[in-house]
Amino acid sequence: MPKIKTNSGAKKRFALTGSGKIKRKHAFKSHILTKKTKKQKRNLTHSGLIAKVDAGNVKSLLALK
Numbered sequence: 001m002p003k004i005k006t007n008s009g010a011k012k013r014f015a016l017t018g019s020g021k022i023k024r025k026h027a028f029k030s031h032i033l034t035k036k037t038k039k040q041k042r043n044l045t046h047s048g049l050i051a052k053v054d055a056g057n058v059k060s061l062l063a064l065k
Contacts, residue, residue: 003063010061014050022050022058 015023028036029044050058059065 006063007061010058014058014062016062016064017049022055022062023047024050 013024017023025047026044029041033041056065
């Protein structure tokens with residue numbers, strides 16, 4: 001049985017934490033930043049964790065499951 005390849009788009013977007021959770025970045029921080037408030041841009045800077053419902057999908061893309 002061959003190994004499953006990691007999805008190359010997913011490996012650029014997600015990272016695994018030490019406890020096994022999957023880290024992600026926020027969207028809407030790349031362009032058209034002039035109309036967004038300072039507070040909105042600042043809060044988009046911080047990384048977040050993926051939702052539990054998406055965990056199975058992302059793990060299969062990263063070939064972890």
